[in-house]
Amino acid sequence: MINKDFKSxxxxxxxxxxxQSCIDHLEAIRWNGNAVxxxxxxxKVYNCKGNxxxxxxxxxxxxxxxxxxxxxxxLPLQKWFLGIWLVTGHKKGISSLxxxxxxxxxxxxxxxxLGRIRQCFGLDNDQMSGxxxxxxxxxxxKNANRHADKKVHGTTDDKxxxxxxxxxxxxxxxxxxxxxxxxxxxxxxxKNVKLGATLYTDEYTSYKSLQRVYxxxxxxxxxxxxxxxxxxxxxxxxxxxxxxxxxxxxYHFTSKKHLQLYVDEFVFRYNSRTISEANRFNLxxxxxxxxxxxxxxxxx
Numbered sequence: 108m109i110n111k112d113f114k115s116x117x118x119x120x121x122x123x124x125x126x127q128s129c130i131d132h133l134e135a136i137r138w139n140g141n142a143v144x145x146x147x148x149x150x151k152v153y154n155c156k157g158n159x160x161x162x163x164x165x166x167x168x169x170x171x172x173x174x175x176x177x178x179x180x181x182l183p184l185q186k187w188f189l190g191i192w193l194v195t196g197h198k199k200g201i202s203s204l205x206x207x208x209x210x211x212x213x214x215x216x217x218x219x220x221l222g223r224i225r226q227c228f229g230l231d232n233d234q235m236s237g238x239x240x241x242x243x244x245x246x247x248x249k250n251a252n253r254h255a256d257k258k259v260h261g262t263t264d265d266k267x268x269x270x271x272x273x274x275x276x277x278x279x280x281x282x283x284x285x286x287x288x289x290x291x292x293x294x295x296x297x298k299n300v301k302l303g304a305t306l307y308t309d310e311y312t313s314y315k316s317l318q319r320v321y322x323x324x325x326x327x328x329x330x331x332x333x334x335x336x337x338x339x340x341x342x343x344x345x346x347x348x349x350x351x352x353x354x355x356x357x358y359h360f361t362s363k364k365h366l367q368l369y370v371d372e373f374v375f376r377y378n379s380r381t382i383s384e385a386n387r388f389n390l391x392x393x394x395x396x397x398x399x400x401x402x403x404x405x406x407x
Contacts, residue, residue: 109135112385119192119388120185129184130158133171136392145174175395176223186210188388190220195379195387199353200372226397228371230390232378236301238275240343241308243268243287246354246366267363269350269370270295271343278378279346283367289313307338346377 109132113119123129134142144150144162151163159168172178177187189210193201201209207217245266268287272295273279280299284291292313297320300306306321308314309328317323324338333339350373354361361369379387 109389112383113388114384116189116192119188123185123188126184127158129188130171133177133184133392136389137171137175137395142171145169176226176397177395182212182216182220186212187220190217191224191391192384192388194221194224194372195376195391196384198376199349200357200369202357222368223397224391225365225368225372227391227394228368228375230375230378230394232278232280232299234299234301235272235274235277235280236304237277238305238307238337239272239300240275240340241270241272241292241296241300241306241314242340242343242347243270243284243292243311243313244347244351245269246351246361247363267366269366271346272296272299273343273346275342279343279374281346281350281370281374283363283370287311287313289316293317307340309340346373349373349377 111122113122123132134140142152142154142160144152144160144165144167146162146165146167146169150165153161153163155161155168159170161168172180172184177184180187190206193206193209201221203214203218203221206221207214210217210220212220245268247266268284269281270284270287270292271279271281282295284295289312293316296306296317300321302320304321306314306317306323308317308323308325310325314323314325326332326335326338326340334341350370353373354369358369375391376387379390382390
């Protein structure tokens, strides 16, 4: 069933009409026909009734949902699959209120579902090469516009910096960083971009030192220069527009604690923009071993 193409919600429901069909698909995605114990990956596994398995070494029982975002949930897998389809398919994301209405579940359940799904967006990205655009932006609301109990006292700097790097005609990576100093931005770029690549940025002073390790070229936005031949940062700035419209227009607010999860969500959709809806759906299912509890989600 992994290779089956489904292009709409209706086809998704027809492909996964019941719990068993969802379980079979998850087992094919996660184990490829050979169940692996989450308690001891080297242990022999016994096949039991009711889609359960037993780990020989630990004596514990498990199923395909154990230690995944689907673990210990009362919602049927079909609703989880529909939720994943909706979250990955909406370019600007989907609110918990809307998701709750679409799935006929409470807003609280939808919010928790979204929180678990976001744990799966942070896929590993290889180092970038070729032509790379890098830019930083700030995400967050104005302190003056917040309710009294939400205001950040003692500071007006309530925006969180995010650094983005995108390979021309390739993948994008974005990280919530502590600040935009030379040390911080240089460290992140060197970690994500291969030495010797061509790097395009604006004239921000924190990027200047990178000319020692990259073919570093800049556009001078302060002089209203935005494109000079192939030198520009329009691609990454376009991504910032999508990210901010999604956060401000759909989610309205995100804390600094969870900001990276929201950034990962938009990065995932950007990097999977050229593949089919079914392949994007299956790609997320390959990374569901990121369970988080409700207490962990709301803590802090």
